[in-house]
Structures are given as C-alpha cells and as structure tokens.
Amino acid sequence: MSKPAIAFIGLGNMGGPMAANLVSAGYTVHGFDVTDIAREKAAEAGVTLHDSAADAAKDAQIVVTMLPNGRLVRNVLEECATGEGKLYVDSSTIGVGEAKENAEFLNSTGSRYIDAPVSGGVAGAAAGTLAFMVGGADADLAEAKDILDVMGRSTTHCGPVGAGAAAKLCNNMILGVQQIAIAEGLVLGQRLGLDPQAFFDVVSNSTGSCWALTTNCPAPGVLGKAPSDNNFEPGFATNLIVKDLGLAMSEVEATGTEARLGELASEIYSKLADDGLGAKDFSVVYEQLRERKA
Known part of the structure; x- marks a missing residue:
C-alpha cells in the first residue's frame, strides 16, 4: 500500500524534526513555515517546501499542524480546508474548546x-x-496511526475530540510545577553544600525523579545536553509554558x-516572561531562584 502524502505546517523546533522523521520513513512531505531558518532546515531534511500553507496542503491526504497557539491553528485550517475529505492532525497545544471548534469547522x-x-x-x-x-x-x-508511530513511541486514544488537548494541559500543568520543584530542590541543596551532580545522582534514582530532572536538569554541567548547558536556549520556551x-x-476556572x-x-513563569526571559527555556527558573533569597 502506498504511503499518503503529508503536509506539515509549522517546521520549527518541534515540527521540523517531526517532519524530518516522516521523510526518513519514506513519506512525501510538503511543508510550510514563515521563518527562513525553519524552511532551510526542513529543505535539508528532504521536505518539499511551498509558499503557503494552502499550497502545501493541496496534494496531501493528511495535514499535520504544529503551531504556537490556537489562533494560528485556526487560521491555517481556514486557509487549507477545501472540502476534499482530508484528515487534519493538530499537534499544537491549544484549548479544549478550540479543538472542538476546529473539528466542527472542518466537519x-x-x-x-x-x-x-x-x-x-x-x-x-x-x-x-x-x-x-x-x-x-x-x-x-486509525488513519493517522502509522505516521504517529513514526514520530512517537506511544499513542494514547484519550477520547473524543478535545480529550487530547485536555490531557496535554493537565500534563503541562504538572510539568510546570515539577520544573519549579526541581529548581527549588537544587538551589536548597547547593546552599546546604550539596553538589548539583550529587543531587542529580540521588534524586534521579529516588522518588523525586522526573523528566524535569532527568532530561531537562536546570543545573548546567550535569547532563551536558540540557538547555541549561546551552545558555537555556529552548527546548520549551518560557513563553510557551506561560501560554x-x-x-x-482557564479550564481550572471553568470546571471549578x-x-x-x-x-x-x-504566576512564577509569567513573572519570568515579564522579566525578559520568555525566549529562554522554562528551566531558567533555576537561575532566578539562585539569585534570590527569601
């Protein structure tokens, strides 16, 4: 069976590598992004570039979007929707209501x-x-699962449209809290004379272990490959965790x-963004904590 042609809209830090993996798996990938550097990297990976999202989607059976916010996602869907029965797979982080409205519009x-x-x-x-x-x-x-399997190690069907967005918002709320907790623990440990590497070796093998430590350790020099080892270049930008x-x-308020x-x-990440650190990885909260005392 021939592989469906894919359109990939949004070829940035996340979308670019995802599209490249599809190319490596033998898919024809038509792409669009507004930034030159993203377009250049995607072209090097074998993505066929187009001058607009609509052009990229024209000959694709599946359209994947990976964009910074719900407004941009909706704009792209409205630009691309042609009534030809395509499947749209949105991997952006957006609101539950936005996801449901997108489905209603495309249907x-x-x-x-x-x-x-x-x-x-x-x-x-x-x-x-x-x-x-x-x-x-x-x-x-089922139609999307083959391409999801190329880009990921696990796929969980959470429920009807909107359930994926709900799971992501819950996950990222947990992640945001964990990254702060790891930063606080590291700073406290250092002020008690504990070397960050010793902290990592203990906690990564103990009950406090989590992704915010084992993959995104905010102390420079521990992992050697985390954003903290590269001047907190994102990763996952503070502006995005704020969003x-x-x-x-909003969902917390709506559900009581x-x-x-x-x-x-x-509140903590919003303050980081207000302090001019929005473009840095959200683990930069560690640096802020190191500089402050209660």
Missing part, C-alpha cells in the same frame, strides 16, 4: 480532525520518541477545580 467542510498534542520536547521530536495524546474518532486515529498554563488555568500549585506555577 462542515467535509474534512476530519483529531487533536494530537505531544509530550517529549525537542529531544523526543528529534528521536521520534514523542508521546501522542489523541482526541477523535476511532477511524480517524499553556494560561489555557490550563482547585489547583493552587498550578496557579502558583502560572
């Missing part, structure tokens, strides 16, 4: 939609080990859920 044009956000960061995108959390119909997930936590807090740690994390 009205004769196309189909699943929300399939990811966890695993830039390293996971490059390695093809992302975790996909999917909301949508069984048949639509994701804002979406999560108590989430005091999530709310505090949202």
Whole structure:
C-alpha cells in the first residue's frame, strides 16, 4: 500500500524534526513555515517546501499542524480546508474548546480532525520518541496511526475530540510545577553544600525523579545536553509554558477545580516572561531562584 502524502505546517523546533522523521520513513512531505531558518532546515531534511500553507496542503491526504497557539491553528485550517475529505492532525497545544471548534469547522467542510498534542520536547521530536495524546474518532486515529508511530513511541486514544488537548494541559500543568520543584530542590541543596551532580545522582534514582530532572536538569554541567548547558536556549520556551498554563488555568476556572500549585506555577513563569526571559527555556527558573533569597 502506498504511503499518503503529508503536509506539515509549522517546521520549527518541534515540527521540523517531526517532519524530518516522516521523510526518513519514506513519506512525501510538503511543508510550510514563515521563518527562513525553519524552511532551510526542513529543505535539508528532504521536505518539499511551498509558499503557503494552502499550497502545501493541496496534494496531501493528511495535514499535520504544529503551531504556537490556537489562533494560528485556526487560521491555517481556514486557509487549507477545501472540502476534499482530508484528515487534519493538530499537534499544537491549544484549548479544549478550540479543538472542538476546529473539528466542527472542518466537519462542515467535509474534512476530519483529531487533536494530537505531544509530550517529549525537542529531544523526543528529534528521536521520534514523542508521546501522542489523541482526541477523535476511532477511524480517524486509525488513519493517522502509522505516521504517529513514526514520530512517537506511544499513542494514547484519550477520547473524543478535545480529550487530547485536555490531557496535554493537565500534563503541562504538572510539568510546570515539577520544573519549579526541581529548581527549588537544587538551589536548597547547593546552599546546604550539596553538589548539583550529587543531587542529580540521588534524586534521579529516588522518588523525586522526573523528566524535569532527568532530561531537562536546570543545573548546567550535569547532563551536558540540557538547555541549561546551552545558555537555556529552548527546548520549551518560557513563553510557551506561560501560554499553556494560561489555557490550563482557564479550564481550572471553568470546571471549578482547585489547583493552587498550578496557579502558583502560572504566576512564577509569567513573572519570568515579564522579566525578559520568555525566549529562554522554562528551566531558567533555576537561575532566578539562585539569585534570590527569601
């Protein structure tokens, strides 16, 4: 059976490696991005570039979007939807209501939609080990599963459209809290005379172990390959965790859920962004904590 042609809209830090993995697996990938550096990297990986999202999607059976926010996703869907029955797979992190509205819009044009956000960061995108959390119909997930398997190591069907977005917002709220907790533990440990490497060796093998430490350790010189080892170049930018936590807090309010740690994390990262650190990896919270005393 021939492989479907793929359009990939959004070829940045996450989308670029994901599209490259599809090319390596033998898929024809048509791509579009607004930035020159993303386009150059994608072209080097074998992606066929186009001058607009609509042009990229024209001859594709499946359209994947990986974009910074829900407004951009909707703009692309409105530009690309032609009523030809394409399947749209959105791997952006957007609101639950936005995902449902996207599905309603595309269904009205004769196309189909699943929300399939990811966890695993830039390293996971490059390695093809992302975790996909999917909301949508069984048949639509079945159609997308082969390409999801190329880009990720696991795919979980969370429920109808919107369930994938819900899972991602919950996950990122947890992640935001964990990254702060790891930073606080590291700073406390150092002030007690504990070397960051010793902290890592203990906690990574103990009950405090988590991705925020083992993959994204905020102390420079421990992993050698984390954003902290490269002047906190993202990874996962502070501006993006601010956006994701804002979406999560909207759902917290809408559902009447108590989430005091999530709310505090949202405030802490928003302050980082206000202090001019929005373009840095969100683990830069460690640097801020090191400089302060209560």
